[in-house]
Amino acid sequence: MDRYLLIVSTVCFLAAVVHTAIELRAGVFRPLRFNFFAVGLGFIFQTAFLSLRGHELERCPLTNLFEVFIFLAWSVAAIYMLVGPGYRLSLMGAFTAPLVVVLQVFALIAPIDIRHPVKLPANPWLEFHASISLLAYGAFALACIAGVMYLVQERQLKTHQLHSIFYHLPPLSDLFAAITRLLWWGFALYTLGIVSGFFTGHPLPRPQVVAAIGIWLLYAAILQGRHLRWFAPKRVAALCIIGFSAALTLLWGITFTAEMHPIP
Amino acid sequence: MTVFCIGLSHHTANVATREQFAGSATAESIVREAGCPEALLLTTCNRVEVYGVSHKRISTDEIARCLTKTPIRDPHYYAPPFYRYEAEKCVQHLFRVASGLDSMVVGESEILGQAKKAYELARKSGAAGQYLHRLFQRAFRVAKQVRTHTDIARGAVSVGSVAVDLAQRIFGRLSDCKVLVLGAGEMSERTARALISRGVTDLRVTNRSMDRACELARAVGGRAIPFETWETQCREIDIFITSTTSETPLLTTEKLAPLLRDRLDHPLFIIDIAVPRDVDPSVNEMEGVYLYDIDSIRSVAEQSLELRRQQVVAAEAIIAEHVTDFVDSLSRGLNDAARKTEHPLPGENSLRASEL
Structure with a gap:
């Protein structure tokens, strides 16, 4: 039953992707409210799925790679719902939806929804650590998407080749302000996630801790470079993409090793 | 009754020709001289157009004579630069004009303001009645929809x-x-x-x-x-x-x-x-x-x-939909009115659907 909710949710996000693709192809891209509503509806079904799964497990549904991917997709959609309309970044929905579709389709297709043979006991600190960290990933994902939008627009402005989509992108300054705020949000949540990891009551695998701190340092460096004006906005946008790719790789590694050596 | 549009624009006449017909007439003077119940004069730097409603056919030369500053006796003198649209074609033409599709710079929005001003002038002087009111109100709605739902007005051109x-x-x-x-x-x-x-x-x-x-x-x-x-x-x-x-x-x-x-x-x-x-x-x-x-x-x-030109097809589709709907609603309205008054549709005072 819960997988059907997820399929419906994926279809909603896919509708946003297809709508954008058709409009871009026709050269009449207009973000309007369609993307926001499609993402919003998809988000509701995601939430319903996570809620059902949580009740079934009697804990935060982050017990395997499948759930981690869905929670990450949910975080991306949640942060978009918070940030998108607030910063008038309705176009961001067009960029957010494909990422969510990729995450959910992969989670649905790949044989990664492996239930633990025994019910895992609830561990509030561990659940808080995992969920906050994934919310941070959501913010970093959105910063990455805003970075892509920034680079697309910057490139068009530099080359003097303006396409239909150009007229619907937020101004460079607004995008850069959104990137900075998303980075700060992500960084604060990620810091909270790392700190709470030390309270789970279990020894954490050393490579995971080192890699997590590495990612934390990378984002700290981006923010510091931005604050001290070492990096131009274009470089910050590019670093957001690199940072999120690295964070995603780490997430994969953490979840994979956690499945090999589960923490009770 | 039928609605018609007679005029000349940058498509059919150069500025020297256009200026011969601009500035001297008003909607009121056209109603008076051409003998049509309703008229509206739209004059811009790129066009001079008369929109009218009449139950008898008013010739292009007659309207041209009303517009010209210096009347010329040759009855066929005016014909070449003038175009004439009637009924459905006229509705379509007005919707295209108001949406900026017929403008020199496709998608420019100035024409909508000029059309609104022309309508206000005609309404205040009493030259525009219920038919032109319905027609122009719909044209303004169409223009707004075209601008909102296509990229026709996107991007700067100067x-x-x-x-x-x-x-x-x-x-x-x-x-x-x-x-x-x-x-x-x-x-x-x-x-x-x-x-x-x-x-x-x-x-x-x-x-x-x-x-x-x-x-x-x-x-x-x-x-x-x-x-x-x-x-x-x-x-x-x-x-x-x-x-x-x-x-x-x-x-x-x-x-x-x-x-x-x-x-x-x-x-x-x-x-x-x-x-x-x-x-x-x-x-x-x-x-x-x-x-x-x-x-x-x-x-x-x-x-x-170029982007604006690419939007023309989408804009034309919106206009076509409105033209059909406008003609249908007008025909329904006339039938209802005829039923209410329990009289046959008066041939002289209504805008017949078949004519539109």
Whole structure:
């Protein structure tokens, strides 16, 4: 039953992707409210799925790679719902939806929804650590998407080749302000996630801790470079993409090793 | 009764011909002289059109005679530059005109304001009645829908508006932007005015002749600064408009690099409208600098026009839908009215659906 909710949710996000693709192809891209509503509806079904799964497990549904991917997709959609309309970044929905579709389709297709043979006991600190960290990933994902939008627009402005989509992108300054705020949000949540990891009551695998701190340092460096004006906005946008790719790789590694050596 | 449109535009007549028919008639005078119950006169720099409603056919020559300043006896003299649309074709033509599809610059919005003004004039004078009211109100709705649901009005198509449009894409709100105008030519003035109209408040003007700088600053509401300081101004300005007559580039990468060192996260938009160019093209390669010369601005304007042209098909589809709906609703309205009054549809006073 819960997988059907997820399929419906994926279809909603896919509708946003297809709508954008058709409009871009026709050269009449207009973000309007369609993307926001499609993402919003998809988000509701995601939430319903996570809620059902949580009740079934009697804990935060982050017990395997499948759930981690869905929670990450949910975080991306949640942060978009918070940030998108607030910063008038309705176009961001067009960029957010494909990422969510990729995450959910992969989670649905790949044989990664492996239930633990025994019910895992609830561990509030561990659940808080995992969920906050994934919310941070959501913010970093959105910063990455805003970075892509920034680079697309910057490139068009530099080359003097303006396409239909150009007229619907937020101004460079607004995008850069959104990137900075998303980075700060992500960084604060990620810091909270790392700190709470030390309270789970279990020894954490050393490579995971080192890699997590590495990612934390990378984002700290981006923010510091931005604050001290070492990096131009274009470089910050590019670093957001690199940072999120690295964070995603780490997430994969953490979840994979956690499945090999589960923490009770 | 049938609705008709008789007129001439930039498609059919040159400006010399158009001006012979513009300015002397009013909607009232057409109602009086042509003998049609309702009339509306739409006069712009690109068109002179009469929209009317009549139960008898009013010839094109008759309308042309009403419009002309100097009547000519030859009855076929007027025919060539005039076009005539009736019923459904007339409705379609008006919807296209109001939506900017028939304009010289496709998608321009000025025509909608002009059509609204023409309608107001006709309504106040009593020349426009219920039929033209319904027709024009629908035309305004169609025009709004076309603008909202297509990209027909997107992008700027003149040098000044392209500059302003690009500045808004970079900075968002222009009210906090600092602008420096170097050289007090006509093009800089126009661009500066366009920026001021979009909210710029800090505009600095400089020129080799301080008098000319003061004159331009006064005209556009900026302030004149000494010519020798223009380079140091680049440290803090956001938009730089230059159009001097210098034979060699005034701004090069070497000159600009040290000035931009402290403002890495702050973009600089340069509009170089001088020929020969004032800014070395390699400046565009610098981080955070967006350089547009006159050719690239024209190219952006061309791209905008091309984008607008691509939207015509989508706009025509919206219009076609409205034309069908308008004709149907009018026919339904007339049938209802006929049923209510329990009289056969009066041939003389109603707009027959078959005629539309």
